[in-house]
Amino acid sequence: MELSAYAQGGWRLLGDPRCFPRRSYAAVLRAAFRSLLLGHSREGLDDPDLKDIDPTVLKHCHASAAMCILEAGKQKADISAISTCLEDCKLDKERIEQFCTEYQKNKDALEILLGSIGRSPLHITDVSWRLEYQIKNNQLHKTYQPSYLVTLNVEENSDSGSHPDVSFSCTMEQLQDLVGKLKDAAKSLERASQM
Amino acid sequence: MLVVLSEAQRADLECLPRAGAAGKLNVDVDTIQHGVEGLTYLLTESSKVMISETDFQDSIHVLGFSDELNKLLLQLYLDNRKEIRNVLGELAPRLPSYHNLEWRLDVQLASRSLRQQIKPAVTVKLHLNENGDETAHVLQTDPSTLLHLIQELEQALGEMKTNHCRRIVRNMK
Numbered sequence: 001m002e003l004s005a006y007a008q009g010g011w012r013l014l015g016d017p018r019c020f021p022r023r024s025y026a027a028v029l030r031a032a033f034r035s036l037l038l039g040h041s042r043e044g045l046d047d048p049d050l051k052d053i054d055p056t057v058l059k060h061c062h063a064s065a066a067m068c069i070l071e072a073g074k075q076k077a078d079i080s081a082i083s084t085c086l087e088d089c090k091l092d093k094e095r096i097e098q099f100c101t102e103y104q105k106n107k108d109a110l111e112i113l114l115g116s117i118g119r120s121p122l123h124i125t126d127v128s129w130r131l132e133y134q135i136k137n138n139q140l141h142k143t144y145q146p147s148y149l150v151t152l153n154v155e156e157n158s159d160s161g162s163h164p165d166v167s168f169s170c171t172m173e174q175l176q177d178l179v180g181k182l183k184d185a186a187k188s189l190e191r192a193s194q195m
Numbered sequence: 196m197l198v199v200l201s202e203a204q205r206a207d208l209e210c211l212p213r214a215g216a217a218g219k220l221n222v223d224v225d226t227i228q229h230g231v232e233g234l235t236y237l238l239t240e241s242s243k244v245m246i247s248e249t250d251f252q253d254s255i256h257v258l259g260f261s262d263e264l265n266k267l268l269l270q271l272y273l274d275n276r277k278e279i280r281n282v283l284g285e286l287a288p289r290l291p292s293y294h295n296l297e298w299r300l301d302v303q304l305a306s307r308s309l310r311q312q313i314k315p316a317v318t319v320k321l322h323l324n325e326n327g328d329e330t331a332h333v334l335q336t337d338p339s340t341l342l343h344l345i346q347e348l349e350q351a352l353g354e355m356k357t358n359h360c361r362r363i364v365r366n367m368k
Binding site for chain 2: 073114115117121122123126129133135140143146168172174183184
């Protein structure tokens with residue numbers, strides 16, 4: 001696992017007890033994790049343990065910590081890889097352990113976050129259906145046939161939150177065809193997972 | 196229920212026997228056109244409401260045609276009503292309708308932001324017919340949602356077999 005020169009510079013400062021006493025170091029780590037996982041970028045840095053630190057230095061170190069967290073998450077790095085990387089930045093054992101503990105606690109959430117970034121086709125989240133029995137329309141009377149209206153609720157991957165749901169009508173036979181094909185897919189999925 | 200013919204339509208149809216019996220086109224284009232329009236209206240309306248044989252015969256009785264012509268018209272109606280109904284069915288307001296579904300299993304192994312993944316997904320291509328045009332939607336879902344979709348839609352299919360729906364279908368006819 002490798003960090004950029006900028007990030008390494010930030011970590012060297014974080015490892016220096018003169019720049020960052022123990023409580024301040026812990027506060028920076030907390031702030032970095034929180035800003036990545038919860039999306040609050042300002043809050044963590046208003047911690048009272050950080051008020052004595054030069055804002056430019058604080059910004060550099062906060063960013064470096066975040067970069068290290070992301071790189072470790074992306075590579076699915078294990079503890080030894082992270083430790084080696086931080087040792088190169090002259091951090092003492094205690095501080096490395098602090099970071100690793102914090103990282104372990106947040107590893108799963110981080111993985112979910114990183115996994116959700118990226119493009120994919122529109123994702124189906126749910127389905128609604130309506131069964132109706134047609135009696136007549138203005139062109140044709142006595143039609144007497146059942147018909148289904150199916151809506152696939154779709155959620156876009158980006159955070160735009162738009163919902164371009166797909167709706168369509170179908171007869172009973174067509175719905176049976178659709179369900180049959182979905183069941184084939186499910187069966188294949190089951191077989192593949194047993195391999 | 197009878198098919199009611201307006202004055203104009205009766206007039207149109209009344210010129211038919213004259214043209215038919217003559218055997219030769221001793222009639223002008225206008226008359227023929229009116230005749231065809233009248234006939235079209237008669238057959239379309241009859242097919243639309245799915246009029247019974249008896250009612251059809253009663254409806255055209257008012258035109259005062261010969262028995263032979265009446266029988267001919269009735270036969271014309273009976274022979275063509277299914278197809279006419281099919282055509283009329285196409286005119287009704289419609290939503291996009293299901294045509295086909297293709298599916299594919301994918302496993303995402305890595306992305307720019309995360310390496311070493313095993314993320315199964317089902318990609319589907321839903322083909323729909325919309326006013327004669329075919330559209331296709333490419334969508335994706337995960338295994339648990341797929342099972343949920345199957346369960347929900349099977350429930351939907353089961354609805355038609357319930358007593359409630361059966362009773363309504365029986366009583367509607």
